Structure formats: structure tokens, C-alpha cells
Amino acid sequence: MPQVEENEDTVGLRRQVLERLRVARYALIVLAFGCLVLALLPKIVAVDLLALFLAVLVTWLLTAVPLPQPQRQDLRLRTTAAAIWPDTSMKMMAEALAAPCFIIDRHAILRYANKAAVDSFGSVRPGDPVSFKLRVPELLALIDAVGRGEEGETVRYAERGPTERVFDATVTPIRIAEGRRRPDFLLVLLSNKTEVVRIERMRADFIANASHELRTPLASLTGFVQTLLGPARNDEVNRERFLKIMLEQGERMARLIDDLLSLSRIEMKSHVRPDTVIDIGEIVQHSVNALLPLAKSSGTSILVHATDRPAMVRGDWDELVQVMHNLIENALKYGRAGGTVDVSIRFEDGGDGQPGVAVSVKDDGPGIDAAHIPRLTERFYRVDVSRSRAQKGTGLGLAIVKHIVARHRGRLSITSEKENGSVFCVWLERATVTENLPALELKEENQSINMSQN
Ligand SMILES: Nc1ncnc2c1ncn2[C@@H]1O[C@H](COP(=O)(O)OP(=O)(O)OP(=O)(O)O)[C@@H](O)[C@H]1O
Numbered sequence: 001m002p003q004v005e006e007n008e009d010t011v012g013l014r015r016q017v018l019e020r021l022r023v024a025r026y027a028l029i030v031l032a033f034g035c036l037v038l039a040l041l042p043k044i045v046a047v048d049l050l051a052l053f054l055a056v057l058v059t060w061l062l063t064a065v066p067l068p069q070p071q072r073q074d075l076r077l078r079t080t081a082a083a084i085w086p087d088t089s090m091k092m093m094a095e096a097l098a099a100p101c102f103i104i105d106r107h108a109i110l111r112y113a114n115k116a117a118v119d120s121f122g123s124v125r126p127g128d129p130v131s132f133k134l135r136v137p138e139l140l141a142l143i144d145a146v147g148r149g150e151e152g153e154t155v156r157y158a159e160r161g162p163t164e165r166v167f168d169a170t171v172t173p174i175r176i177a178e179g180r181r182r183p184d185f186l187l188v189l190l191s192n193k194t195e196v197v198r199i200e201r202m203r204a205d206f207i208a209n210a211s212h213e214l215r216t217p218l219a220s221l222t223g224f225v226q227t228l229l230g231p232a233r234n235d236e237v238n239r240e241r242f243l244k245i246m247l248e249q250g251e252r253m254a255r256l257i258d259d260l261l262s263l264s265r266i267e268m269k270s271h272v273r274p275d276t277v278i279d280i281g282e283i284v285q286h287s288v289n290a291l292l293p294l295a296k297s298s299g300t301s302i303l304v305h306a307t308d309r310p311a312m313v314r315g316d317w318d319e320l321v322q323v324m325h326n327l328i329e330n331a332l333k334y335g336r337a338g339g340t341v342d343v344s345i346r347f348e349d350g351g352d353g354q355p356g357v358a359v360s361v362k363d364d365g366p367g368i369d370a371a372h373i374p375r376l377t378e379r380f381y382r383v384d385v386s387r388s389r390a391q392k393g394t395g396l397g398l399a400i401v402k403h404i405v406a407r408h409r410g411r412l413s414i415t416s417e418k419e420n421g422s423v424f425c426v427w428l429e430r431a432t433v434t435e436n437l438p439a440l441e442l443k444e445e446n447q448s449i450n451m452s453q454n
Pocket residue numbers: 259326330331334335363365367368376381382383384388389392393394395396397398399422
């Protein structure tokens with residue numbers, strides 16, 4: 001922990017020594033005066049004794065009685081306080097702050113940095129200019145202005161680097177003695193706003209994206225209505241074609257609104273963990289059955305590897321169906337036409353040894369470039385927008401999956417190799433309340449069911 005290497009004891013001792021020296025100086029002056037009197041009047045013994053007596057008396061008075069020097073004392077106190085500041089209690093207060101804070105003098109020289117500041121900005125040395133750590137022109141300009149006696153203020157700045165960090169820096173003047181224009185010290189308090197800014201940006205992007213996604217089919221609908229009311233009023237052949245497109249666009253808008261509502265519903269209950277005990281195997285079967293027509297249309301086979309006994313998890317049936325449906329549908333839409341989609345359920349302990357169930361959906365399609373993988377669960381993020389639109393995708397599927405898995409306190413992992421397909425895996429904690437389980441129906445271990453329909 002950075003320290004200014006001087007404690008109050010040392011300073012107190014130094015003050016006492018200085019005080020004694022000051023008194024000794026007066027005493028010497030008086031003694032010298034006494035000696036002078038003795039030298040001038042050597043013959044008069046009584047005067048000799050009187051001078052000596054006076055010298056001792058004045059010395060004693062000067063040593064014992066403190067001199068009333070209010071102004072000088074005040075100045076000394078201020079100097080002493082400035083030398084030891086920040087003192088122990090101030091340092092303790094700075095350490096109690098969760099936010100990083102620097103205490104600097106008015107020339108921007110560092111006096112103290114709390115632990116949070118050292119953790120965020122690396123180790124610091126008292127005596128160094130604060131600009132060694134805070135190299136932000138707008139913040140340094142504010143420190144300079146406050147040091148010259150202007151009011152304290154807050155500035156927001158973004159720190160460039162490998163990862164962008166955004167801080168609100170508040171510079172507050174500290175005056176040890178009241179009534180001075182220029183402060184003795186400055187407190188620079190930093191509040192990390194990176195996450196807040198990221199969420200603000202995401203919210204703004206989301207509104208922009210949602211409006212754009214809704215506006216596109218709406219513009220198409222309006223365009224066709226105008227055409228049907230105008231030039232194509234009596235065009236029997238095109239009317240039907242246009243109406244079909246309009247229907248598709250209307251359905252697209254409805255899908256988008258359904259997905260948005262679904263996302264907001266899940267977000268609203270994100271803090272409540274579902275507690276119904278259900279068999280994830282049944283959910284997979286249900287989703288696969290619903291997607292057989294799509295698999296048939298692309299000539300893709302779906303292979304299901306089930307567990308030898310029910311894989312029970314605590315979850316919400318509809319939400320987990322949404323998860324499995326989207327993952328298997330994605331594998332069919334973006335995998336290889338005529339290929340195979342493998343859905344496998346297995347018992348797998350979590351990293352902390354917690355018993356769990358993992359469901360992985362693997363396709364043998366073109367895979368996903370590594371750069372896209374971390375962004376796939378962002379709302380409206382699509383690797384190939386036109387391909388997704390052609391497949392009637394809204395780009396919200398994986399965002400919904402991520403939120404549902406998070407609400408179930410589970411984990412979603414995505415691995416993919418270019419030209420080697422992708423694997424989307426959902427891990428959920430295994431339910432341990434056995435009395436709620438339906439009668440176990442033992443099947444062959446790792447039973448493989450070919451669900452393809454030819
Ligand atoms: N198995 C996969 N293989 C290759 N790319 C995939 C796969 N799964 C998802 N993707 C990519 O991730 C993007 C986002 O998927 P997501 O499910 O969120 O949206 P979508 O499928 O386009 O639309 P929606 O799910 O709303 O119908 C897809 O557009 C696609 O580019």
C-alpha cells in the first residue's frame with residue numbers, strides 16, 4: 001500500500017525539538033546580556049548576582065510560559081498539517097472507499113492512492129506527478145483549474161487501450177485552513193462507468209435495430225398497398241403475388257414482435273429460477289418432432305442420443321422448448337443441406353462437481369468464424385444477414401436462448417471450426433428431488449434414434 005513515509009509521532013517529536021531550540025536561543029541571548037552587564041560592572045558583586053539572577057529568571061520564564069503568538073502558531077500548525085497530510089484517519093477513510101481515489105497536492109503531485117486506485121491503475125509512488133497514472137488531457141486540465149482555486153467538477157473520459165474503460169473523475173478541493181482561495185490538496189475520485197456505458201450503448205443499439213427491423217417489412221407493406229391502390233389496381237396477375245409478399249412481411253413483423261415480447265418477459269423474471277422438475281429428453285423429442293418438416297425439406301437427418309434414464313432438470317417447459325427449438329432449427333438452417341444434425345443428451349458434472357445434464361446440438365455445416373462467436377448471442381446479430389432473413393430469422397433466437405439459460409442458472413457454450421460444423425451446448429443443473437420424478441423407464445444406454453424422415 002502506498003504511504004507518505006512520515007507518521008504523526010515523528011512530526012510531534014520534531015515540533016518539540018524545534019520549540020526547545022527556540023527557547024534555548026532566547027536563553028542564550030539573555031545569558032549573553034547578563035555576561036555583558038557583568039563585564040561592564042566587574043567590581044559590584046551585588047550587581048553581578050542580580051544580573052545572574054535576572055538571566056536565570058528570564059530563561060525559566062521563557063521555558064515554562066508559552067508565548068502568545070496566535071498567528072505564527074496557526075501558520076506552524078498549517079505547515080505541520082500540510083507536511084503530514086493525508087493523516088492516518090484520512091487514509092483510513094480513503095481506504096474505506098470502494099472507488100479508486102488519489103490525494104494530490106495543488107501542483108498535481110501524488111500524496112496518497114487508496115488500494116482500489118492501485119488495483120485499477122497499478123502501483124504508484126508518492127511524490128510522482130499524478131499524470132503518470134492519469135494521462136487524460138481533460139482531467140489534467142480540470143486538476144490544474146481546481147488547483148488554481150476554481151470549483152470542483154466531474155469529467156467523463158474514456159481510456160484507450162486493449163480494453164476501453166470509461167471513468168467519471170470528480171476533482172474536489174481540500175482546504176486545511178479556511179478562507180484560502182487556493183486549496184492545499186485535491187481529492188480525485190474515480191467511478192468506473194464502463195458497464196453503465198456499455199448497457200446504455202446496447203440499449204440505444206437495440207432500439208435502433210428493433211426500429212430498423214420493424215421498419216423494413218412495414219415499408220414493404222406500405223409500398224405494396226400503394227401499388228395495389230394505384231398502378232396495379234386492375235392487375236389481376238400481380239395482385240395475388242403482391243398480397244402473398246404482404247402476408248409474408250406481416251408474418252415477419254408478427255414474429256419479430258413475438259420474439260421481442262418473449263425476450264422482455266424472460267428478462268423480467270430473470271431473477272426467479274424455475275423450479276418445476278422436467279425431463280430434458282422429452283423436451284428434445286418434442287422439439288425434434290416439431291422440426292421434422294424443416295429437416296425433411298432440406299434433406300437433413302436428425303440423430304438423437306438419449307440417456308439411459310430420464311435426465312431431470314428444474315426448468316420451465318415452454319422456455320426450454322424454445323431453447324432446443326432454436327438450437328436445432330439453427331443447425332438445420334445454417335448447417336449443410338443433406339447433412340446430419342446430432343443432438344446428444346448426457347449426464348455431465350459442472351466445473352464445481354455439481355451433477356448436471358448437457359445437451360449438445362452439432363451440425364456438419366460450414367461452421368462459424370471465430371470472430372463472430374462471442375457476438376452470436378447479441379440481439380439481432382447475424383453472421384449473414386441476408387441468409388438469416390431468407391430463412392425467416394429475426395436474429396433474436398440466440399439472445400433468447402442465452403437469457404433462458406441464464407434464468408435456469410445454466411451455461412451455454414459455442415464451439416465451431418470453419419468447414420467443420422458447430423456445436424451449441426447447454427448445461428443445466430440436474431434435479432435432485434427424486435420424489436417428484438415420474439417412474440423411471442430404463443432404456444438402452446445412449447440410445448440413438450434416427451429421426452430423419454425420407
Ligand atoms: N449452427 C449454426 N451454424 C452456423 N451459423 C449459425 C448457427 N447457429 C446460428 N448461427 C448464426 O448465428 C446467427 C444468430 O442466430 P439466431 O438464432 O440468434 O438468429 P436467427 O436464426 O437468424 O433468427 P431467429 O432465431 O430469430 O429465427 C444466425 O443468423 C447465423 O448467422
